[in-house]
Amino acid sequence: MASSSEYIPPKVWTWNKSNGGRFAKINRPVSGPTHDKELPIGRHPLQLYSLGTPNGVKVTIMLEELLALGHKGAEYDAWLINIGEGDQFGSGFVAANPNSKIPALVDRSGPTPIRVFESAAILLYLAEKFGAFLPTEAGARAECFSWLFWQMGSAPYLGGGFGHFYAYAPEKIEYAIDRFAMEVKRQLDVLDRRLAQTEYIAGSAYTIADMAIMPWYGALAKGSLYGAGEFLSGRDYKNVLRWTDMLLERPAVKRGRMVNRTYGEPSSQLHERHDAGDFDTKTQDKIGAGS
Numbered sequence: 667m668a669s670s671s672e673y674i675p676p677k678v679w680t681w682n683k684s685n686g687g688r689f690a691k692i693n694r695p696v697s698g699p700t701h702d703k704e705l706p707i708g709r710h711p712l713q714l715y716s717l718g719t720p721n722g723v724k725v726t727i728m729l730e731e732l733l734a735l736g737h738k739g740a741e742y743d744a745w746l747i748n749i750g751e752g753d754q755f756g757s758g759f760v761a762a763n764p765n766s767k768i769p770a771l772v773d774r775s776g777p778t779p780i781r782v783f784e785s786a787a788i789l790l791y792l793a794e795k796f797g798a799f800l801p802t803e804a805g806a807r808a809e810c811f812s813w814l815f816w817q818m819g820s821a822p823y824l825g826g827g828f829g830h831f832y833a834y835a836p837e838k839i840e841y842a843i844d845r846f847a848m849e850v851k852r853q854l855d856v857l858d859r860r861l862a863q864t865e866y867i868a869g870s871a872y873t874i875a876d877m878a879i880m881p882w883y884g885a886l887a888k889g890s891l892y893g894a895g896e897f898l899s900g901r902d903y904k905n906v907l908r909w910t911d912m913l914l915e916r917p918a919v920k921r922g923r924m925v926n927r928t929y930g931e932p933s934s935q936l937h938e939r940h941d942a943g944d945f946d947t948k949t950q951d952k953i954g955a956g957s
């Protein structure tokens with residue numbers, strides 16, 4: 667096995683700011699704000715501060731699904747948080763999420779603003795607030811919780827583990843890629859076997875568990891995450907692909923995936939969403955790339 671030069675950990679770890687990783691500029695061993703910056707507030711009850719990554723689109727899919735069901739209280743402003751530039755370390759964002767990661771939601775519909783962070787917490791908060799996409803029958807509800815939290819526990823192996831070492835680390839370390847490819851393929855197999863039995867991940871109903879899992883594992887199997895579809899033989903996970911394709915056809919999923927998106931076709935990027943009409947008038951192809 668190819669190995670990188672031998673590393674002997676020192677007695678006490680110290681912060682080497684120039685470790686060369688793709689995120690060296692923003693990764694820090696401490697939390698808290700680095701600068702003063704208030705968050706903007708729009709006119710809708712819900713204020714979302716996010717970016718169109720798999721964790722971000724879970725929430726914009728949910729909001730678009732709620733609006734499609736007719737829940738007017740789910741109207742939202744989606745503000746862009748540029749994590750590459752360190753927006754997540756502004757004082758206003760840290761007040762909304764002390765963990766400095768997108769997505770963060772502030773519900774301003776009541777007398778006191780309510781902040782929610784962690785994508786699954788946001789999905790659950792919205793599902794409970796609007797009584798939607800979360801089964802009420804105990805067994806189905808438990809199944810939905812189980813798969814939702816399966817995603818929260820599993821995705822860091824996919825993103826922070828596999829994705830990091832396969833796509834972003836400054837050198838390709840066989841041991842690390844091997845270890846995480848093995849685990850991520852196992853996770854895909856867990857999903858594939860489940861989806862061989864049920865239409866949606868938690869059973870016969872579409873729930874927040876589907877919204878949480880598809881942007882990560884569906885995208886991975888289809889080859890649109892880390893360019894790793896072929897490497898992980900994504901085509902083998904036929905039930906995952908069947909379910910992903912079904913979800914991607916939903917108009918609300920299509921809209922949700924456009925919000926706060928800063929890559930891909932300009933027509934698929936709606937950097938900020940402040941009105942339902944923005945999908946028709948404010949995508950990057952309409953307002954000019956680079957603006």
Ligand SMILES: N[C@@H](CCC(=O)N[C@@H](CS)C(=O)NCC(=O)O)C(=O)O
Pocket residue numbers: 692693719720721722749754766767768769783784785786
């Ligand atoms: N467990 C969190 C993970 C959120 C997360 O990792 N967000 C990433 C982008 S997908 C982020 O904001 N990274 C910025 C940073 O680490 O500084 C959730 O599900 O909300």
